[in-house]
Amino acid sequence: MNIFLDSKTEKSLINRLRSAGCVFAEEETQLLIAEAKSIEELLNLIEKRVSGFPLEYVLGFTKFCGIRIEIEQGVFIPRRRTEFLVQQAKVLTRPYDVVLDLCCGSGAVGAAIATVRKKILLHSVDIDLVAVRCASTNITKIGGQVYQGDLYAALPHSLRGQVNIIVANAPYVPTDSVELLPREARLYEPKVALDGGKDGLDLHRKVAEKALCWLASGGHLLIETSEMQGAQTFEIFVKAGLITKIVRDEELNATIVIGTKSG
Structure with missing residues (x-):
């Protein structure tokens, strides 16, 4: 009508x-x-x-990488800069790769990769039950699986050493800076999806620390960070044993750290 x-x-x-x-x-x-x-x-x-409700909550969806992503109230709203994370992951992803989306929120990143790179095996994880429910709406219809739990602990052991691509838009806002975020984010989005700990990099450390155990030989870990925190995330990756580089898109104000497991 x-x-x-x-x-x-x-x-x-x-x-x-x-x-x-x-x-x-x-x-x-x-x-x-x-x-x-x-x-x-x-x-x-x-x-x-x-x-004051965010537009995406009012509508019940957002557009991300050109696709419709269903959004529930209380789920992190994907930002346009995160499309750069998808762009970088798509370049590295091949048919039949196992792709793991950590801290998946609505499932937008994994769904966007799967929409372009057909035939991948997509697994998405979030610790928040509302996010898992929302991600299931966006992921299961394209053949992906969604798990609730704390990062890798939520995954079946059969995936150890089998993952080709890990993407993570983990929270990276320092705790003391959360109160400085725009009103819509600060009041309506879940703090667990924003607060990255004292220096904002707690989740980056946890993701990188165990990445080698889950990545296949030659596999890649990609994490979104800020330009200011890029060097620190780079060092976290190097310390975890990954071959590391930083890529940047000025137009989107997006910074991605990419780590590779040596083959």
């Missing part, structure tokens, strides 16, 4: 969103109109957005 709004009403809704601080009020209004099944539902969606 398509809702018809006269130009005056539509402009009023746009102004309402703009007054609430929505920079892209016109685009958001069009998205909300497209999703609503009635005027009443549209007004309800507008009210949620005006109250």
Whole structure:
């Protein structure tokens, strides 16, 4: 059902969103109109957005790497810069590779890789039950498996030494900096998906520390980090025994550290 709004009403809704601080009020209004099944539902969606709810929670989905990713309230919302992580992983991924997405959140990274690189064997892990439920919606329909647990501990032992690609968008915000994040992230997204510990790199250490046990010979570990933390994550990878490099995309403000298990 398509809702018809006269130009005056539509402009009023746009102004309402703009007054609430929505920079892209016109685009958001069009998205909300497209999703609503009635005027009443549209007004309800507008009210949620005006109250501060992230747009992705209001809509119930986001677009990531050109595909639709279902989003539940309380799940980390994938950022556009993380598309660079997917781009780097796609270059290294071959048919029938085993791909592991750690700290998967909504499952967006694994789903985006699998959409382009067909025939991979995708495994996704998150410690948060809501994230696992949301990821299952996005992953199982493309043949992937989702596990709940703490990183590698959630995986079947049969995968040890068999993983070709590990991707991780693990939290890397230092604990003291979480309160400085944008309001939407700070108030609505799960802290477990944001807080990376005192220096922001606790999860990077845990992921890298056991990577060699799970990677196949010549396999790769890719982690998103910040430009400022890149050198530290690099050293963490080297200490873990990985052949390491840093790649950067200025346009997306994205930094990825890539480690390879020697073959």
